[in-house]
Amino acid sequence: MIWLFVLLWPLIGIKPEGLEVAATFSLWWKIALGCSFILVIYQLNSIGAFKFFTKPAGAAVGGVGKAASAMPATIWVLAIMAFAIAYPHLFGRYAQDVAINCMIYVCLGLGLNVVVGLAGMLDLGYIAFYGLGAYTYALLSVSYNISFWICLPLSAAVAGLGACIIGYCSMRMRGDYLAIVTLGFAEIVRMVLNNWMSLTNGPNGITAIKAPGMYWPDFANGFTFEHIWLKKLTFVYYVVLALVVFTIIAVYRLNHSRIGRAWEAIREDETAAEVMGIPTFYTKLLAYCTGACFGGMAGAFYAARMRFVSPESFTFLESAMVLSMVVLGGMGSIPGVILGALALIALPEIFRDFELYRMLVFGGVMTLMMLFRPQGLLPPKRRMKADKKD
Template sequence: MIQEFKKVWKNYTIGMLWLLGVLWPLLGIHPDGTITFQKTVSVWLYILAGTFVCLILYVINTSGNLKPVTTPVAGAARKIGSMIEVMPSWIWISALLICAFIYPLVTGRYATDVAITVLFYICLGLGLNVVVGLAGMLDLGYIAFYGVGAYTYALLNVNFGLGFWVCLPVSGFLACIAGCIVGYPTLRMRGDYLAIVTLGFGEIIRIILNNWMELTNGPNGILGVKTIGILMPFFENGMTLETLWVKKLQWFYYFVLGLAIVAIIAVRRLNYSRVGRAWESIREDETAAELMGVNTFNYKLLAYAMGAIFAGLAGAFFAARMKFVSPESFTFLESAMVLCMVVLGGMGSIPGIILGVVALIALPEAFREFESYRMLVFGATMIIMMLFRPAGLIPAKRVGKRSEDKE
């Protein structure tokens, strides 16, 4: 045990001193110019105590002294895992759907609003998963197609009076066209060059939305966007059709839930289709896929277009929900956030992406009282995940095994 502790104490000490140096500017320097040390030291001591306990447990476990405890726990975990695998998947899916449907009935307005945001980002994360997780292309300008879908519905509704259900497929189609236009000159590149070019095109679209005053009203945005309308029959003095505008959060929750379910089904079907196999071959080795007869450029362009469709549909729902759109909602930070959800959850894994969205959207809301530390915890969580679970929370299961996997 002492030998194991000697191996890690130096790195642990350097890490805690580095954390103290990071915490002090955040907590010790105040807006009025005063400098204090008490709050920084107290917070750092709490973190030091917690991490030191974790370090001691790690050292004891590494030295083998925790085997009397860890062995029965690991055996029980394996038994529970085998029991879960035996149960049919439709039971778990049915239970999740029932919980999702009754969620707004047993929670308040704030919790329902957070759930709507989570469902929005699930749609965006699944769309980006097609590009990054399945096809293996790093896209840093994905949120631009989200903006194209939102502005399409806002412009058609405000200027031409078209309803939501008419504009929804149009938003997805125009986002797909934008994806093809952006993807055609960029997808011949690979790796870091592709990421830089997609970042540039994403910023170009945002700047166009911000500067085209005649069409988008520039940074002022577009006001007066109508929410979702439903034609309902009324039988007073004969049958008439009237538009019922959705105003309650519960109804909007169910609409976004339906969009998320459609996105999950569509991405799963794409993943296990012939097209999905082609995308995965491109992700694993583009040169080998091309030599085997896969038209890599066409399949990459298809992946880019399919991801843009999901973003466009989510953008139309976003515009209907907020009743206002502006370029500030579609910045690079949003693209980076969606990419973090995909990477944190597990690229190519639908359950992983859902869990990643919940971790990055719902958990910060649950710990809103620690607002000063949320971004610090967020960065530390991402670092820990990349060190200990680089494949994500729920990695995607590869079809078949390679020789290096068996080794």
């Protein structure tokens, strides 16, 4: 609590007119009282003072969990998809906008999950591929008037090519060395985007990017096809929903394929995997390029959604945020990454009234997670079984 006071004082107590202690202390004593109450409850629970309540509650929760696990996974998938499709008709514009942002980060988190969660490579510069995809679509849309649907795979290919170039030079590195190289690559990309005025317009960014479009059958004057721009927020929501569904299916299939098993073998022990005959260099390079492709597609949609891109949108903080989603949700787990994205994007919007303390709470929650549940909120089942055996 003393350390918390030291952190809160610069945040609240430093005013233009001088130092203030009263405002910091008025908040600090409430937090201290709450933490003391939680500590007392925890100690009482550890000696069994609440067994009369926790035992039947635990049995009830276990019964609900067994009933939920007994239900076929197809039912859950259909129920979630039905809710996702009906979401724009149930909530307003603000909720739709938050959902769109969440799904963009779901795509980014799943792409990084291939690199970090499956292949076990620490990537601190993943946001560079997000920027490459966004600028690829921006330049092709503004300069050559190419459709979004054609630019979507092109953006993924450009991001994958960038990953191939940097990965070919760095995939023989491991651990912190690889993280430093990827971080440097992200900064190089950001500086190039910020200074190449003739191509990217520098810090001013690129404007007038076209939204996604589609042809719709028109029966007013016979049977013709009318081109419409998907500028309405509901249409944009369904576009990113389709992109999320595609990403989830692709990552799931990769995870349960032979190449996915090879990635997991490299993650657990790269030397043993190489001895068993896995070409570790090219397998890691494939994981790096695959994750970059998903980031490039998310970047193309981001450019189409905002219709404006600038280098300020692709900073290291964004890379750290995406990596936090993967770690918080559970590395290698698709539902975990989705839950991590919801936790880090949707929850701050819900607690917007506490904007001053959001990052402080975020740091505290991440610290507690790493102490008490380092495997994440929803770790993959195979890793949970391995941990139980250990």
